[in-house]
Amino acid sequence: MALDDQKPSGFKFVGTSPDRPDGLDKVTGRARFGADAYAPGMLHGAVVRSPHAHARIVRIDTSKAEALEGVKAVVTRADFVDGLQGEFGFVLENVMAGEKALYDGHAVAAVAASSQLIARDAVKLVEVEYEVLPHVTDVDAAMAENAPVLNDSYADASVPAGHHPNVVRYHDSGHGDVDAGFAEADLVIEDSFKTEATHQGYIEPHACLASLGGDGKGELWCTTQGHWIAQKTCAALVGIDTSQLRVTASEIGGGFGGKTTVFIEPVALALSRKANRPVKIVMTRSEVFRATGPTSSTSMDIKIGMKKDGTITAAQGIFRLQGGAFPGAPMEFSAMCAFAPYSLTNVHQVGYDVISNRPKQAAYRAPGAPMASFAVESVIDELCSQLDLDPIDVRLKNASREGTKASYGPKFERIGLVETLEAAKAHPHYSAPLEPGQGRGISCGFWFNHGGETSVSLALSEDGTCQISVGTPDIGGSRASMALMAAEELGIPYENIRVTIADTATLGYNDVSHGSRVTYASGLATIKAAKDAVGKLCKRAAAKWGIPEDAVYWEDGCAKPSGANAGNFDPMPLAKITKSMGRSGGPISGHFEATPEGAGVSFGTHIVDAEVDPETGKTAVVRYTVIQDAGKAIHPSYVEGQFQGGAAQGIGWALNEEYIYGEDGRLQNSIFLDYRVPVASDLPMIDTVIVEVPNPGHPYGVRGVGETGIVPPLAAIANAVSAAAGVRLRHLPMSPPRILRALKDKG
Amino acid sequence: MKKIHVTTTVNNDNVEFLCDPRETLLDVLRDRLNLTGAKEGCGTGDCGACSVTVDGRLVCSCLVLGAEAEGKKIATVEGIAKGEELHPLQHKFIEYAALQCGICTPGILVAAKSLLEKNPDPTETEVRYWLAGNLCRCTGYDKIIRAVMDTAADMREAS
Ligand code: FES
Ligand code: FES
Numbered sequence: 044m045a046l047d048d049q050k051p052s053g054f055k056f057v058g059t060s061p062d063r064p065d066g067l068d069k070v071t072g073r074a075r076f077g078a079d080a081y082a083p084g085m086l087h088g089a090v091v092r093s094p095h096a097h098a099r100i101v102r103i104d105t106s107k108a109e110a111l112e113g114v115k116a117v118v119t120r121a122d123f124v125d126g127l128q129g130e131f132g133f134v135l136e137n138v139m140a141g142e143k144a145l146y147d148g149h150a151v152a153a154v155a156a157s158s159q160l161i162a163r164d165a166v167k168l169v170e171v172e173y174e175v176l177p178h179v180t181d182v183d184a185a186m187a188e189n190a191p192v193l194n195d196s197y198a199d200a201s202v203p204a205g206h207h208p209n210v211v212r213y214h215d216s217g218h219g220d221v222d223a224g225f226a227e228a229d230l231v232i233e234d235s236f237k238t239e240a241t242h243q244g245y246i247e248p249h250a251c252l253a254s255l256g257g258d259g260k261g262e263l264w265c266t267t268q269g270h271w272i273a274q275k276t277c278a279a280l281v282g283i284d285t286s287q288l289r290v291t292a293s294e295i296g297g298g299f300g301g302k303t304t305v306f307i308e309p310v311a312l313a314l315s316r317k318a319n320r321p322v323k324i325v326m327t328r329s330e331v332f333r334a335t336g337p338t339s340s341t342s343m344d345i346k347i348g349m350k351k352d353g354t355i356t357a358a359q360g361i362f363r364l365q366g367g368a369f370p371g372a373p374m375e376f377s378a379m380c381a382f383a384p385y386s387l388t389n390v391h392q393v394g395y396d397v398i399s400n401r402p403k404q405a406a407y408r409a410p411g412a413p414m415a416s417f418a419v420e421s422v423i424d425e426l427c428s429q430l431d432l433d434p435i436d437v438r439l440k441n442a443s444r445e446g447t448k449a450s451y452g453p454k455f456e457r458i459g460l461v462e463t464l465e466a467a468k469a470h471p472h473y474s475a476p477l478e479p480g481q482g483r484g485i486s487c488g489f490w491f492n493h494g495g496e497t498s499v500s501l502a503l504s505e506d507g508t509c510q511i512s513v514g515t516p517d518i519g520g521s522r523a524s525m526a527l528m529a530a531e532e533l534g535i536p537y538e539n540i541r542v543t544i545a546d547t548a549t550l551g552y553n554d555v556s557h558g559s560r561v562t563y564a565s566g567l568a569t570i571k572a573a574k575d576a577v578g579k580l581c582k583r584a585a586a587k588w589g590i591p592e593d594a595v596y597w598e599d600g601c602a603k604p605s606g607a608n609a610g611n612f613d614p615m616p617l618a619k620i621t622k623s624m625g626r627s628g629g630p631i632s633g634h635f636e637a638t639p640e641g642a643g644v645s646f647g648t649h650i651v652d653a654e655v656d657p658e659t660g661k662t663a664v665v666r667y668t669v670i671q672d673a674g675k676a677i678h679p680s681y682v683e684g685q686f687q688g689g690a691a692q693g694i695g696w697a698l699n700e701e702y703i704y705g706e707d708g709r710l711q712n713s714i715f716l717d718y719r720v721p722v723a724s725d726l727p728m729i730d731t732v733i734v735e736v737p738n739p740g741h742p743y744g745v746r747g748v749g750e751t752g753i754v755p756p757l758a759a760i761a762n763a764v765s766a767a768a769g770v771r772l773r774h775l776p777m778s779p780p781r782i783l784r785a786l787k788d789k790g
Numbered sequence: 791m792k793k794i795h796v797t798t799t800v801n802n803d804n805v806e807f808l809c810d811p812r813e814t815l816l817d818v819l820r821d822r823l824n825l826t827g828a829k830e831g832c833g834t835g836d837c838g839a840c841s842v843t844v845d846g847r848l849v850c851s852c853l854v855l856g857a858e859a860e861g862k863k864i865a866t867v868e869g870i871a872k873g874e875e876l877h878p879l880q881h882k883f884i885e886y887a888a889l890q891c892g893i894c895t896p897g898i899l900v901a902a903k904s905l906l907e908k909n910p911d912p913t914e915t916e917v918r919y920w921l922a923g924n925l926c927r928c929t930g931y932d933k934i935i936r937a938v939m940d941t942a943a944d945m946r947e948a949s
Binding site: 062063065066070071072073074075076078079081158159160243246247248296297298299325327328518519520681683685687688690691692714715716720723724726729 | 810812813817821825827828829830831832833835836839868870871879880883884886887890891892893894895896899915918922923926929930931932934935936
């Protein structure tokens with residue numbers, strides 16, 4: 044899309060922050076989330092899970108469970124489709140184990156009963172005989188020569204010879220000559236880093252209500268970021284035609300990437316088919332932690348060379364990501380995002396996707412990027428401090444700009460990194476004095492953002508109001524953004540528009556609400572669907588006036604003749620046209636569908652002040668500022684909310700959150716008491732600055748905003764801790780015990 | 791297992807139900823009384839999504855047994871608005887965009903209302919500590935804290 048197609052300014056609705064359309068439902072308890080659906084004759088399902096990290100399933104005896112009063116169905120792997128290949132095969136293996144249980148919490152059977160209590164009792168009556176096998180949960184250990192083999196057929200052709208079969212994919216990219224670059228540097232720093240796995244931690248556990256008949260027709264209600272992917276995957280796993288399964292997305296209580304796949308949904312469908320009754324399954328929190336996608340844990344080596352003036356001469360990174368028992372750890376995103384903020388002549392990045400006895404990783408906000416950024420931005424910070432250079436000046440000196448060849452290959456279009464750095468430098472936070480014992484850190488971060496398949500329909504009502512059907516679950520206020528964009532195009536009040544998340548029977552395929560794509564892609568489709576309707580409105584007015592269609596244009600909610608030659612007619616408002624639409628040619632709708640390719644990449648810069656208690660090792664975040672390029676903020680309050688939420692999750696990742704496995708390969712902290720996400724008293728207010736450098740690929744300039752915000756916090760906080768405590772932590776989270784150890788080692 | 795008969799009051803309505811001795815108050819509210827406003831985020835008392843009050847005291851309903859409701863007065867998020875009229879906290883949460891997904895909102899509203907009834911003039915720190923038992927994964931709490939503080943200020947002015 045050319046820039047001159049863009050609406051440069053003069054917005055009437057876009058850029059305001061009206062009340063969200065689902066606000067009332069959400070403050071009164073009326074909104075229906077995944078677990079809030081009930082059906083006549085409904086059964087409750089529960090899942091039998093492996094207590095072992097790695098075990099051959101010798102025998103499953105369901106007879107005692109089946110004999111329990113109230114139990115209506117028991118399913119095992121035999122109740123699902125055989126022989127699925129590729130991603131569907133991995134998902135099925137994850138949803139219900141076949142020959143082996145591959146991690147603590149791996150599903151091996153499921154029951155449906157007349158109450159949840161009976162279902163949970165029945166779970167205990169399912170007898171599973173296991174042959175326990177050696178296991179591995181650490182990424183470096185899983186790559187080592189004598190590591191237990193999970194599956195020797197998962198590695199693809201990308202993996203060079205000589206690697207352990209647990210290395211299943213390999214990535215190598217870059218340009219220039221890094222050795223020559225390091226030779227030019229005045230200082231080269233090389234360091235190793237580790238990060239532990241974290242969970243998305245959405246407060247709403249996975250929940251669904253499924254109904255499937257022997258005729259192969261089904262209904263599924265579930266909390267999901269994408270009901271079309273759920274439809275496609277579930278249909279494949281239970282062996283029915285995709286179109287015969289209608290999926291409705293409930294209100295979603297957080298996802299952050301973790302609800303982009305299925306876990307219990309196919310199981311509920313299989314149980315329902317067997318029992319011939321609707322089946323509801325709601326995960327417990329412990330099941331969420333043990334069996335749904337956490338992030339990858341990582342092990343990384345970074346080497347960067349710098350001249351005395353701050354010029355980076357070469358950069359190199361090795362990123363090893365453990366993604367659980369199946370291929371798919373986002374190591375290529377780690378590799379591609381790591382050095383994206385920098386314009387580099389010599390850069391080289393390598394990634395390893397490693398399997399281990401942990402749950403299948405799922406996307407988490409900018410998957411792969413925060414860890415890589417932590418490692419790279421820590422080394423940059425160390426270089427700045429050893430060369431006595433200002434960290435923002437160094438980043439500005441090396442910053443990627445329009446036309447820079449990105450570390451991952453393409454040339455950047457218009458981007459806003461420099462603007463975020465300049466805003467950071469000018470922000471009062473950056474120059475504010477620090478208290479004794481405090482340190483300040485900064486970091487940049489990058490995320491691609493995404494387009495994806497998108498389909499939107501819009502229909503006008505006789506009274507001049509508008510209803511819009513979009514296919515991307517609203518995870519943080521996107522219905523408000525869609526209504527604002529449609530209001531802008533149609534020229535009718537925001538309040539006159541209702542946006543609904545349509546079910547799979549109503550629209551064509553829509554990609555998941557992920558990749559920060561919703562306001563960009565569904566927004567673009569909403570704008571184009573509105574333009575489609577506007578074209579039809581103009582046509583009706585032209586017919587009424589008896590003038591050619593192209594002599595009519597749309598402005599401020601009215602059709603107008605385009606000049607004196609076109610004729611002298613009063614502007615015809617939308618409501619006047621729709622009032623008679625039944626007699627003037629029928630209903631007026633707008634539609635748009637595409638896979639938009641113009642998602643604009645986005646950068647952010649964060650500033651954080653931290654204070655470390657040398658006695659307890661506890662780190663307090665005392666001040667935090669997020670500066671990020673939104674392209675164009677459609678609903679600024681919810682853009683700020685995305686920035687703040689990303690920062691808060693990053694703070695948790697940096698300081699507290701981690702999956703802790705015992706020697707036995709079992710997850711030791713599967714409740715919120717032990718897996719500690721930030722609570723209100725842990726955080727300060729989170730200041731935000733919205734930078735707007737328009738994305739040339741969107742009519743209003745929108746870039747995604749959801750993900751970039753979690754990329755910089757890990758390094759920014761590590762850099763602040765290093766400044767405050769005089770120790771650099773290269774292993775996340777920087778929990779009190781790790782900080783105390785580092786302080787002790789320093790002496 | 792034999793069921794227990796319970797007579798209680800929920801949002802000023804008299805209600806009766808039968809429940810298994812193992813069922814929590816949260817289970818009863820949601821599955822037997824159709825009050826799905828209280829949410830189960832953890833079932834272990836760590837997230838606050840199930841917050842309700844029992845005889846005016848803020849509790850996690852996942853940690854209370856249904857049978858314990860006998861003779862008590864239970865208040866849930868469904869009872870916060872009076873008919874069409876929203877509570878000031880509800881208005882402010884919408885106005886401040888203090889929710890993204892909204893799953894934590896019912897629990898946070900119940901908890902915040904209970905705070906303001908005890909302490910009409912809380913400091914930011916007091917609000918943060920009072921709400922420390924209510925997890926929100928979406929917002930980073932900033933807008934929630936501001937909404938509560940501003941509601942408190944408005945309510946003080948109005949009284
Ligand atoms: S569900 Fe009761 S505290 Fe989390
Ligand atoms: S708004 Fe989603 S958890 Fe609070």
